[in-house]
Amino acid sequence: MKNIIKPKAVIFDMDGTLVDNIPFHKKAWLTFLAKHNIHLEPEHFNAQNHGTIDEMIKRFFGENLNPKRITELGFEKEQTYRYLYREHISEIEGLTKFLRNLKNQNIKIGLATMGDIPNIDFILDALQIRDYFDGIVGGHMISKGKPDPEIFNTVATLLHVENNDCLVFEDSIGGVRSARSANMCVIGIMTTESSDDLKANGCFRTIKSFVECCDVDFLKSTT
Numbered sequence: 627m628k629n630i631i632k633p634k635a636v637i638f639d640m641d642g643t644l645v646d647n648i649p650f651h652k653k654a655w656l657t658f659l660a661k662h663n664i665h666l667e668p669e670h671f672n673a674q675n676h677g678t679i680d681e682m683i684k685r686f687f688g689e690n691l692n693p694k695r696i697t698e699l700g701f702e703k704e705q706t707y708r709y710l711y712r713e714h715i716s717e718i719e720g721l722t723k724f725l726r727n728l729k730n731q732n733i734k735i736g737l738a739t740m741g742d743i744p745n746i747d748f749i750l751d752a753l754q755i756r757d758y759f760d761g762i763v764g765g766h767m768i769s770k771g772k773p774d775p776e777i778f779n780t781v782a783t784l785l786h787v788e789n790n791d792c793l794v795f796e797d798s799i800g801g802v803r804s805a806r807s808a809n810m811c812v813i814g815i816m817t818t819e820s821s822d823d824l825k826a827n828g829c830f831r832t833i834k835s836f837v838e839c840c841d842v843d844f845l846k847s848t849t
Contacts, residue, residue, distance in 0.1 A: 632845055633793040635760075635785045636728055637778065637810070640739035642797035642817045644721060645749055647711050654707035659686060662699075676800045677771035678740060679703070700742075708748050715752045718815065720836030725758040727840060736781040738794070738805075740765040740772060761785045773800040778808035793845070802827045 642648045652668065652675070659666060664686055674685055679700040684691060687699060728735055737759050739746060746764050750756040761784035763777055770776045782789050794805040794812045799819060805812045806828035814824030814832040821832040833839065 632731075633733060633811075634791040635734040635736055635782070635787045635793070637736040637738050637781055637785075637792055637794045637805075639794075639796045639798070639801050640737060640741055640746065640749055643718070643795050643801075643815055644753070644755075645715060645717060646817045647715075647749075648797070648818050650711040650714065651707055654703060654710050655682075657710075658703040658706045662687075676773070678765045678768070679742060681771055704742060704745055708745070712748075715749065717753050717755070718817070718835050720838070720840050722753070722755060724836040724839045725755060727844075729758060731845075733845075734760045734785045734787060736760060736785050736792075737762040737764075738777045738781045739763070740777070742766045771800075772798070773803035773807065775804050775808035778805050778810055782808070782810075796829075799823065799827050802829055 638644060641651060652671065655671060655675070656666060656668065659671075674682070676682075677685070680696050683696050683699045683703075691699075725735060735758050737746070737750075741749070741764055743764060743766060746762060750759070761781055763781040763784060765771060765777075768776045768780060778792070778794065779789065782792055785792075789809045792810045794810045795815055796802045796805055796812055797815045797817045797819065802812050802814060802824060812829045814821070814829035815836075816824065816832055816834050824832050838844070
């Protein structure tokens with residue numbers, strides 16, 4: 627991969643990256659599954675927490691579910707999450723300022739999230755940051771979830787930029803692997819994983835919050 631002197635696009639994951647909401651997603655999954663008499667310890671759930679919502683529903687409920695039932699169950703889980711997180715929504719510190727800086731430098735901004743439309747609306751509208759994004763790709767728009775690179779390939783196409791001109795912010799190992807498989811540079815944000823683990827899976831730098839990115843020369847100093 628070539629070194630980016632200045633990226634043409636910066637692409638963000640949503641859950642765990644724009645907001646520190648992963649504990650609420652996990653609690654929602656465990657609550658939802660228990661309601662359907664599927665009882666898992668958190669560590670057992672963590673090993674299966676990847677892919678699209680449809681992939682996860684089939685993983686827990688069986689491959690033979692009809693599409694309508696998969697959609698119903700997925701919707702129920704996401705409703706549970708939004709109910710649990712609604713009173714706690716807040717951006718990762720420094721996010722809005724960083725987005726504003728990117729816009730001022732005419733850098734395109736993308737979103738690559740496994741979330742569906744209601745969850746995307748839920749976060750972007752609560753934080754009032756929707757207008758910063760030039761392209762949004764959700765889990766409902768792809769067939770293969772992270773760590774497959776499909777979602778990052780899709781958002782790069784939507785933004786009309788080459789993959790190796792993109793810089794990605796991700797919090798999860800699966801997300802980092804997805805972006806790296808798409809030939810993109812990745813900065814890890816340490817909401818869910820350690821700096822060592824993020825770097826071991828392909829991040830060239832890690833941050834605790836976007837406050838570290840708000841200097842206008844940040845991109846020049848890191849890429």
